[in-house]
Amino acid sequence: MKKLLLSLIVGIMLIPTSVKADEGMWFLMFIERLNHRDMQKMGLQLTAEEIYSINHHSLKDAIVQFNGGCTAEVISKDGLVLTNHHCGYDAIAELSSAEKNYLKDGYWAENRKAEMKPSSLYVRFFVRMDDVSKRILSKVNDKMTEAEREKAVNQEIALIEKENNEGGKYTVSVRPFFQGNEYYYFVYQDYKDVRLVGTPPESLGKFGGDTDNWEWPRHTADFSMFRIYADANGNPSDYSQNNVPLKPKHYLPVNLSGVKEGDFAMILGYPGRTNRWMPAGGIEQNVKFAYPAFVEGSKVGMDKMKVYMDKSEALNLVYASKYAGVANYWKNRQGMIDALTKFGTAKSKAVQETKFNKWANKKENKAKYGNVIANINKFYSLTNEKARHDNYLQLLFRASSYGTIGRTLGKQLENYAKADVAKRKEMYPKLVETADEFFKEVHIAAEKDIMAAELNLYATKSKGYAIAPMVEKIGKENNYDYTKFVNAAFDLSILTSPERFKAFLELPSETMITNDPLVQLSNDMITHLGSKSDEIAKAQNDYGSSFRLLVEGLRESKIGTIKYPDANSTLRLTYGKVRSLPADKRNDAKVNNYTTMDGMVKKYKKGDEEFDLPVRLIDMNKGKDYGRFIDKDGSMHVNFLTDNDITGGNSGSPVLNGKGELIGLAFDGNIEAMAGDVIFDSKLQRTINVDIRYVLWVIENFSGAKHIVDEMTLVK
Template sequence: MKKIILFLTMSLMVLPVRADEGMWFLMFIERLNHRDMQKMGLQLTTEEIYSINNHSLKDAIVQFNGGCTAEIISKDGLVLTNHHCGYEAIAELSTPEANWLKNGFWAANHAGELKPKSLSVRFFVRMDDATKRILGKLNPNMTEAEREKAIQQESAAIEKENSENGKYVVSVRSFFQGNEFYYFVYQDYNDVRLVGTPPESIGKFGGDTDNWEWPRHTGDFSMFRVYADANGNPAEYSEKNVPLKPKHYLPVSLKGVQENDFAMILGYPGRTNRWMPAGGIEQNVKYAYPAWVESSKLGMDKMKVHMDKDQKVRLNYASKYAQVANYWKNRQGMIDALTKHKTAATKAKNEADFNKWANKAENKAKYGDVITTINGYYAKTNEKARHDNYLVGMLRTSAFAATPAGLGRGLEQYANSNESGRAAMKGDLDAYIEEVYGTMYLPIEKDVLAAQLNLYATKSTGYEIAPLVAKIGKENNYNYTAYVNNAFDNSIFGTKEKLEAWLANPSVETLKNDPLYLLSSDLMTKYRAKSEEQQKLDADFSKSFRLLVEGLRVANPDVKYYPDANSTLRLTYGKVRSLPKDKRNDAKKNYYTTMQGEVAKYKPNDEEFDLPKRLLELYEKKDFGQYADKAGYMPVNFLTDNDITGGNSGSPVLNGKGELIGLAFDGNIEAMAGDVIFDKDLQRTINVDIRYVLWVIDKYSNAKHIVDEMTIVK
């Protein structure tokens, strides 16, 4: 979820950013945020939150596997994140015989912890401002392509200078649509092992029905451990590696939460579009997102038919299905919220006000054409946006829409190489083929590809589709089933065995005439295609959007602005805060949920609302141990008004002392417009209460040794 109100009123004045709005850089909190945070309940200094020279909170926050957030919660590198963030690794480690995803898992000791094939965490070391240096290489006469080239060259130099010969990963990122630049220094650890997970019936309780909804009763957590070499340095997996001794780890509070308590979240929010113009919102609501929703739902439906019939297939496709389902509901929620709140109309009014300012004599030369250019861009790309989302929906749900084209380039190089060259390439090709085909279920792949081709070809009517797809459709009345089945039968990509046979006797001619290779290449060529007209539209839009953001900030110099999220570490602060009373929630106040409400939702053998027998027995006995609230109930989830979005999944929720009180995992669907605009009344973050996490580990799972590893504050 996300938020912004940064546009202007008729007088071109911007309202101050609310305390609970904003995703802030840690290096600026002393100047921009610390005083507000203290008034709300923060008891830490800025040095205790972000320090380069001493350990601080930032040293306990990691980016988890590139797409989520996690936190270190013990001196031995114990990592806490969401169940849905660890879902892919848990599914990979599971088998029908040892189904950790379904039944849960807790390692009895370090030796019992499980290593997925590929899992990493990224520690944030420091950041710094590179704006003056990069802007100093640019001038107003540059084309957008020249500007981008200069930025890339200077960014590469900055990244090399700060990497310390490869010790660190350095990333220069653009902010405020290219008006500012900062670089971030990271250190990656690739030996990360599964410590424990609750069963799916706890970790994913409520399923797609409850996703993005409140009240919520989900134990969305899982635990891992970071390993390093004997000196604490990153190292690839080895039995000799030891648990990492982190610079800082979070203490865990059992004090519980009350309404209006201070709440702070640090994490890696993925993407917001708070500066998005009205035309972009309108395009998403009417063209892009409906196509996204439709193609996602189609792919899910086709996958689920087969997943319901076979437990192994379900495990192999569980993560992919969950990812598609999450954004399917998200995008539909955004359509509904943005439409209901008339967000595009509000932005259009503000842009009209900006346009008046921009066309004053002193501003006209630089800003006068900005709004006209932006509006023209969206008018000319609406149908393309719809087309692109149907196409991307196919690429997202169908492995064979993209894989043959991508793999084919390597196969052609292999076929054209001599014997020694092929020998050098063979190992990597074999590993990639095993990765792609090892968990693939061909009946799913055939059904999804045929259905998505039909949807793409028949719904992308306002923009020219990929030529081979169009030709096949016309020849088959847009029924692609027979074509796809025949293509699989006659393609070297049809099975792993056929690919291996081709590697033993490679032929470029066979490859280039392969039906799945031709189809996939057609789709990927269309995906990457950009006409000269489109390139000019993109360049003009990029410049105008940059000037729009610059102009808004010039016109309102006293406003505290924060940049859009882009997977860099941010801090957001707010309070524990209720929504209006909801009869579906048994809690006395609608900022928390209880195990009583969880059990009330229980449906035996239901895919989404089943609960383990042991949990029900412990509930009946009221065996909550030290984790019950002082009022007697067992807490499950709670609400705050923090400003977060995708990528913040797994982020720690901290009290004023920097103690862990919860784990962020979702937002509420009523505020789904938060990617674009902050709603101070509706915006909420849904969190797992840390007391429920500890109860599941200790009382339900009998893994008290994991709790004993933490520093518990009572």
């Protein structure tokens, strides 16, 4: 791998040493200065202006954040949007029913009128960004507590956001980078009328299920399609039958040539969170305390959900999306434990921190940096058991729809009860709508089992840190079997049926809602999660300032080698190449950088929920019925590998060639490099992508929806 010499922004970033070309999640506004020359050497044929421009259309205008958590791309002049199947999963599940199960059977709109609007779905376009570090940092000083610093920063952020939103036209977000040593603002425009165009059946979109998740070789059609609608002038608009497909500033052409080892590949998207500056103590805490609790809590919730999902198609739809979300992170966290342990990441960080501490205690540095490592280590030693406790409790909140009911429906009903008659009349329709949506996504028998099991796990496994008082009291009285209490609480609560909920709206009582047993339990747990001792509060304050100084000092001393900010759901570009893993007998492909439909069919297990396949696909593969999307080697390529640096939030990101043409769709990473959120492994880190030709084959040949493909601009 060639080495780079990057010249960074004077006074903002330090001049870096060598960095792997495939490592880094880079700001688009700095591509010209930081990365463009190296990208050209690797195969980029675009100018920096064609990637990011404020005044002209560019690649950035085709990339959207999808519903706040994934990435998607515009691929036609009529606002057609491509993202992952698992990113569209919630919307597809919402639009499905037992009679018309689009998750199971797939769906392709035969025309624009057949495109379906979920209740809540939006995309966010990136308009521009700028540096406001000097402005914000001028408002703080070293004498401030972390709370005082945060207040001063937030006050300035509010002013910056107001100055740049153009009267509410744009959403403006100011975000910290390098642990609060730099700040940038981002301007976005949101479109809320987004409709489902199509999705493959779940047997293709989730092929391999939990077994293959985070694994290679992979054979998954992890994609779905939507369309952005706007008013007649192209502006954002709430849903209306009068809205028309958006005419985007830029959309991506689709390349049908396929990829080979060493081809240039870049990915643009919204990576959610990396922690590559995390201290050794934080890594150790996650591996030994936080993540094991997360994994165990996830498994308990999944097992209880699955019992009911297997009972009927209707119940499967109720919990399909929640189960998928919990299962995804369950396997991710276990992979993180394994990878971070295997590679001794905490030890390598500790070595770096020992070196830093020596530098920090030199005479000229001691006053500023001398206590940094000691403060950081003290914080982690005080919070290890709390981290375990918090993860058990947070997984209860993730798995149980009633875990946080006190601050959601409960709080809304309390406010309703306190309001005057006129205000109640105004609130009533929205509350009824909220309740209707809530009860669509719960099954009371399942919720009882989930709650009782998660409470038992939380109460019996969080012994190193005091549990919530109400949970402890109930546990002691019932030998930590919460079944009896939970059953009684659900029977008494006004939040367990639409009828009880609406009856409360007719005769509201503040006492009734605050005394509701599920609201009381929820509030007890939420309050406890947010509480901390004075000792921990002091350590947390010292940790906040010390972590910021650690990052500043690592950059100043050049002991730290990371030259890009951690991911935080802002638009980034990563570049690398198509790159194989060592030969694997499980993959029938000639080079272990792609998989084929033949390999997919070999995994087929009739009736298996993870590895079943449509008979039509098996027959088409047998006849090599690949149409115009066949590879030159005579096979249908399904997924392929690149060495791009991505993380959660990049799901749905476009994989582009040197001309900015779409060649694939990022959807996963390999479990061997699961430590990638903390430390980049240049040998093992891979991005798993759907080959765009397989996407088009599924739409045109398998599904018979050629009219969707005809919208796109196809090139070879």
